[in-house]
Amino acid sequence: MSRSAPRELIPVTLLTGFLGSGKTTLLNHLVRQPEMADAMVIINEFGETPLDHMLVAHSTENVVMEMSSGCLCCTIRGDLATTLDDIAWRFSRNGLRQFRRVIIETTGLADPAPILHTLMTHPRVANRYRLDGVVATLDLAAGAHTLMHHVEAVKQVAMADCLLLTKADLVTDEQRTALKQKLDSINPAAQRWDIHHGELAASNVLDLGLFSTTGKAPDVARWLKEEAYASQASHSHHDHDHDHDHSDVNRHDDHIRAFCFVVDDPIPEGVLEDWLEVLMSFVGSNILRVKGILNIAGREQPLVVHGVQHIFYPPVTLPRWPDEDRRSRLVFITQDVDRKLIEDTFHAFHHVLPQVHKLET
Ligand SMILES: Nc1nc2c(ncn2[C@@H]2O[C@H](COP(=O)(O)OP(=O)(O)OP(=O)(O)O)[C@@H](O)[C@H]2O)c(=O)[nH]1
Missing domain, CATH: 3.40.50.300 (P-loop containing nucleotide triphosphate hydrolases)
Incomplete structure (x- = not known):
């Protein structure tokens, strides 16, 4: 992978x-x-x-x-x-x-x-x-x-x-x-x-x-900058609920969402692959950019992913975690796709897929 x-x-x-x-x-x-x-x-x-x-x-x-x-x-x-x-x-x-x-x-x-x-x-x-x-x-x-x-x-x-x-x-x-x-x-x-x-x-x-071209160790914190999305999440929800002029259909910027999706426990590899595949096949063209660092079950080292719409760069394994935080974090910038859809589809796969695999074996 x-x-x-x-x-x-x-x-x-x-x-x-x-x-x-x-x-x-x-x-x-x-x-x-x-x-x-x-x-x-x-x-x-x-x-x-x-x-x-x-x-x-x-x-x-x-x-x-x-x-x-x-x-x-x-x-x-x-x-x-x-x-x-x-x-x-x-x-x-x-x-x-x-x-x-x-x-x-x-x-x-x-x-x-x-x-x-x-x-x-x-x-x-x-x-x-x-x-x-x-x-x-x-x-x-x-x-x-x-x-x-x-x-x-x-x-x-x-x-x-x-x-x-x-x-x-x-x-x-x-x-x-x-x-x-x-x-x-x-x-x-x-x-x-x-x-x-x-x-x-x-x-x-x-x-x-x-x-970098200089061979420096990857600076994941600078690249992912997840804290910027965390502080933004509640703000953009507030905007959405109260402040928009819904009659103005030309306000393209209102359709854009930026958020960070965090998963505390290691993610089974099959769950990740199947979830992303389904997500991308349904709303891939609306996912403008996604970047993330992932904790995959059974792996010591983190995986970084980076996608534009439905296309992902091949994931890269980093030699080590950048700090103590071992949670998977994916930052999304989407158009007409809200955080709930991302979370709900992930949780559906996370809860259902391992049982399907168990039944198959
Ligand atoms: N006042 C001011 N004018 C600027 C500034 N930067 C660019 N301009 C002017 O804005 C105009 C457009 O700048 P360009 O650099 O040609 O813009 P561009 O994005 O390459 O334009 P396109 O190739 O047509 O897409 C030019 O007349 C620039 O001189 C600035 O900081 N201040």
Whole structure:
């Protein structure tokens, strides 16, 4: 069920964010920094004029670029796979690859999920690359309106490991606080940075995954950040019961739930597999992101899992538990799936399945 830690895979950062939210402005700053000297940047421009490409291309000499001519999230997933496959040998000298990480900038309207699926499942991609993190820009001034009217923007924010709140110079403290409260219910655990005109240290958006390029031990607490979901749970329920304007069907962000599901006792492996399989087959497309550390019955070491919608990375066995806490913890960000459904289906499997197995043997 598991494989060794994928340290040797090339880390990929997905830079997403709604139209005009500041992705290119940010990228122009990032590519000048030494941490990005060995990065390959893939820019996806949708339309005739590759403007973003020109902007970044004029700003630096140490970044190599590939252009794609369709929208990454729908028509050209195959092209992304081909590009990622090609660059590994096209940008090699004397058998040595000339880059050690990849940054993919999506179009403003991209749904990150299909792009992540390509990274996770395409045979020629998944065995060479791994997702390092999803970075999403959100315009502080226009963000509230964008989240209310564009489901793509909500998904970008919900799936992010790191949120960059741009155009901080254009908002009042009240506007900033209101948007941050909204983000608390959509994605409470993502790291957040306010940025002005794209200025940010590259180190803030690199090495966001569980496995770093520097060989450091996995920092599960930083990766999972379960406490952010715990404090959020009661808050979002309160919102749901009393504060929503139910007449406004365009409020996409109200459909997003973020919570942590905890199981005290070790989980039988069969229960876990069957539960996840059934859960994913019924509501997989509504599970935007799930990450977890699991205590599997009969195993000393913890298993970490990471999924986007119905697709999971192969689980990885960690050498040891990060601390004394041996409970299984799964954090979910879902769309129109509430915590109760997750809990009820788990408990149904947990109570029924062992008896079925007993009857079968
Ligand atoms: N005032 C202000 N303007 C900004 C800031 N960051 C970006 N902008 C401006 O916002 C506009 C859009 O920025 P881009 O970086 O092109 O945004 P983008 O996300 O790449 O846009 P698309 O490629 O169209 O999706 C540009 O005119 C930027 O100069 C900021 O912090 N403050």
